[in-house]
Each structure stands twice: as structure tokens, then as C-alpha cells.
Amino acid sequence: MDSPTSQFVSSRSMGIFEPIHQMSMWGDFRGNGFPSTSMAEIMEADMKLDNQSEDTSHEMLEPSNKCDQEASKHPDKVLRRLAQNREAARKSRMRKKAYVQQLETSRLKLIQVEQELERARQRGQYVGSSTLDASYLGYSATVKNSGINAFEMEYGHWVxxxxxxxIELRDTLNSINIDDERKLQILVEDGMKHYYNLFRMKEKVAKSDVFYIMSGIWKTPAERFLLWMGGFRPSEVLRVVMPQLEVLDEQQQMNISSLAQSCQQAEDALTQGMEKLQATLVEAVAAGRLGGGSYLPQVSTAVERLKPLVMFVTQADHIRQEALQQIYHILTTRQAAQALLALAEYSQRLRALSSLWTTHLRES
Structure with missing residues (x-):
């Protein structure tokens, strides 16, 4: 899956490498947290209990018959008790897993509600600004962009x-079942495609209103603070997720370093192009005498200067997509899964930061 910006990646980062030996994320759970008890100890304890509860009316039984009966009872009791312990341990593990999943689901639902509230607030701000612009230009109707409304709904579903x-990726990654390795690869590929879908969504709405994507109104305040060309910086993603991965071998480290350098160079080139576009825009808008009357020619010229802006946003997403593709090729399946988890949680933390900041402002 090549991208129009694939030429910016160093040749050393284009190879696909053999996976390193994968390390288990979990220890040996065969003990299940229960103390081990030997067969002799269980039999001895059972014999003591039986001797204490034995009715005196049985004392007249012959010793040989009594010993034979006790000997025949103990193995069945031990087996039943062991089976009961195993079943209790299994149920305990299931209850614990269900409880953890319930907590995780509740946390995600809370984040989702906060995101919906934030998006609703942002939509109100954006529509309000559009209404103001329409009134200023002499239009009586409120400016509505169906493409933006559709994107906001799609982005909510995307999150x-x-x-x-x-959640599914984390559960599979933490599983010690060898058969889950293929499932893990499928989940990683689905996670990558999910980001590619977001880039296509953004490209479509950028053609409808590029300022909307550039401003980051569709994101939370903390995310907007770190926004670059309508999204994340690929070089920043590398700095965030790489320390969260299992140990990289020497070749992987070299390729990641090369990729980080290529990303930084591509970001710098695009940023310089944007700065030049901003300078020409200022010149076009400020041309002629300010306060001299009609400025329609200057504004018309500025509109022409803005047309490449869509290309800048699209190109930035191409760089992001290319970086994700190269990360996928350089890392093992397990490492790529860890990278996707780290990137997703990083975004969740930024959204949580925005919610806390908004709450802080209301209470202050």
C-alpha cells in the first residue's frame, strides 16, 4: 500500500524484518493465587475430622473393617475437593476478568459521553461563527455545511x-494462547485501516471546508493545542509510542531512527510551505491602500492564493499514513499492537485532559 509521499522515507526503513522472539506479557497462572496442598496433607486433615465426628456407637466395629472403609473413602474425597478447588479458581478468574472488563467499559462510556458533550459544544461554536459571517456578508440564512455535519457524526462513530x-486488541495481546497470534495480526491490520479511513474522511471534508479541518474544531482543546496541519505530528507519535514497546533489536532501532528523521524532514518542508502560503496571503489581503474603499479585488486574489491549502492538509495526512505503514513494516506484530494501543491511549488521555480542564474552568 504505497502513498504519494513514500519517497520521503529512507530506503533503510522500507524493509520488512523477521519478528524477534516474542515475550509473554503474563506470568504462569497455574497457581491461580491458591496455596498448594499435598495429597498426604489433605488425607491427614480428613482423617482427623472423621475421627473427631465419629459416633461412639461405632466403636464396637472391628478395627480392620473401619480401616478398610476409611481407606476407600479418602481418595474420592480428595478428588472431589481438588475438583471443587479447580472449579472455584476458574470461577474466581472469570469474575475478576468480568469485573475488569466492566470497569473498562464504564471508563470508555464516560469518555464517550464527555466527547459527545465536547463535540456538541464545538458544533455550537462553529455554527455560531458561521452565522455571524453570514450576517456580516448580508445573508439572512444561516450558513450550514452538510459535509461538516456528516463528518462530525462519522468521526464520533470512528472514535x-x-x-x-x-479493548479487543488489549485482551488478545494479553492472552497466552498461541492460537491468538493470527487473530492479533488481523486486529493490528484492522487498526491500521481504521486510521486510513479517518484520513479519507478528512480529505473529503477538507474539500468542503479546509479551515474546519485546519482549525481542529472537531477535536478537544488539548488535541487542538498540539495540532499540526489538522492532525498529529508523525515524529511526535514515534517519540510517544516507541518507549512503550518491547525491546527493539539493533536493526529495528536503526530503521526507526531513519524513519523519525525522514518524518521530521517532511514535516519541516510542509511547514515551510505553509509559512510561505501565509505570507503570500497576507500580501494579497493587505495589497493597495487600507481604508481606501472597495477591497474586493484584494479578497478575490486572496481566495486564489488559498486554493493550495487543501493540498497541504491532504499531504500532511499522506505523511501520517506513510509513517504508520513504515512502523507496521519495521515492528513485529506484537510490537505493532503495542504501538496502536499506546497511540490510542495517548489520544484518550488528551481528551480526558480537555474534560478536566473544562471542569476546572467552570469551578474556578
């Missing part, structure tokens, strides 16, 4: 789907 994917 919800990512949360579900990450």
Missing part, C-alpha cells in the same frame, strides 16, 4: 469503533 478495537 467509538476505535475504543472497541482497542
Amino acid at each position: 467509538d469503533e476505535q475504543n472497541k478495537q482497542m
Whole structure:
């Protein structure tokens, strides 16, 4: 899956490498947290209890018959008790797993509600600004962009789907079942495609209103603070997720370093192009005498200067997509899964930061 910006990636980062030996994320759970008890200890304890509860009316039984009966009872009791312990341990593990999943689901639902409230608030701000612009230009109707409304709904679904994917990915990653390795690879590929879908969604709405994507109104305040060309910086993603992975071998470290350098160079080139576009825009708007009357020619010229802006946003997403593709090729399946989890949780933390900041402002 090549991208129009694939030329910016160093040749050393284009190879696909053999997976390193994968390390288990979990210890040996055969003990299940229960103390081990030997067969002799269980039999001895059972004999003591039986001797204490034995009715005196049985004392007249012959010793040989009594010993034979006790000997025949103990193995069955031990087996039943062991089976009961195993069943209790299994149920305990299931209850614990269900409880953890319930907590995780509740946390994600809380984040989802906060995101919906934030998006509703942001939509109100954006529509309000559009209404103001329409009134200023002499239009009586409120400016509405169906493409933006559709994107906001799609992006909300995108976030919800990512949360579900990450829960399943985390559970599979933490599983010690060897058969889950293929499932893990499928989940990683689905996670990558999920980001590619977001880039296509953004490209479509950018053609409808590029300022909307550039401003980051569709994101939370903390995310907007770190926004670059309508999204995340690929070089920043590398700095965030790489320390969260299992140990990289020497070749992987070299390729990640090369990729980080290529990303930084591509980001710098695009940023310089944007700065030049901003400078020409200022010149076009400020051309002629300010306060001299009609400025329609200057504004018309500025509109022409703005047309490449869509290309800048699209190109930035191409760089992001290319970086994700190269990360996928450089890392093992397990490492790529860890990278997707780290990136998703990083975004969740930024959204949580925005919610806390908004609450802080209301209470201050």
C-alpha cells in the first residue's frame, strides 16, 4: 500500500524484518493465587475430622473393617475437593476478568459521553461563527455545511469503533494462547485501516471546508493545542509510542531512527510551505491602500492564493499514513499492537485532559 509521499522515507526503513522472539506479557497462572496442598496433607486433615465426628456407637466395629472403609473413602474425597478447588479458581478468574472488563467499559462510556458533550459544544461554536459571517456578508440564512455535519457524526462513530478495537486488541495481546497470534495480526491490520479511513474522511471534508479541518474544531482543546496541519505530528507519535514497546533489536532501532528523521524532514518542508502560503496571503489581503474603499479585488486574489491549502492538509495526512505503514513494516506484530494501543491511549488521555480542564474552568 504505497502513498504519494513514500519517497520521503529512507530506503533503510522500507524493509520488512523477521519478528524477534516474542515475550509473554503474563506470568504462569497455574497457581491461580491458591496455596498448594499435598495429597498426604489433605488425607491427614480428613482423617482427623472423621475421627473427631465419629459416633461412639461405632466403636464396637472391628478395627480392620473401619480401616478398610476409611481407606476407600479418602481418595474420592480428595478428588472431589481438588475438583471443587479447580472449579472455584476458574470461577474466581472469570469474575475478576468480568469485573475488569466492566470497569473498562464504564471508563470508555464516560469518555464517550464527555466527547459527545465536547463535540456538541464545538458544533455550537462553529455554527455560531458561521452565522455571524453570514450576517456580516448580508445573508439572512444561516450558513450550514452538510459535509461538516456528516463528518462530525462519522468521526464520533470512528472514535467509538476505535475504543472497541482497542479493548479487543488489549485482551488478545494479553492472552497466552498461541492460537491468538493470527487473530492479533488481523486486529493490528484492522487498526491500521481504521486510521486510513479517518484520513479519507478528512480529505473529503477538507474539500468542503479546509479551515474546519485546519482549525481542529472537531477535536478537544488539548488535541487542538498540539495540532499540526489538522492532525498529529508523525515524529511526535514515534517519540510517544516507541518507549512503550518491547525491546527493539539493533536493526529495528536503526530503521526507526531513519524513519523519525525522514518524518521530521517532511514535516519541516510542509511547514515551510505553509509559512510561505501565509505570507503570500497576507500580501494579497493587505495589497493597495487600507481604508481606501472597495477591497474586493484584494479578497478575490486572496481566495486564489488559498486554493493550495487543501493540498497541504491532504499531504500532511499522506505523511501520517506513510509513517504508520513504515512502523507496521519495521515492528513485529506484537510490537505493532503495542504501538496502536499506546497511540490510542495517548489520544484518550488528551481528551480526558480537555474534560478536566473544562471542569476546572467552570469551578474556578
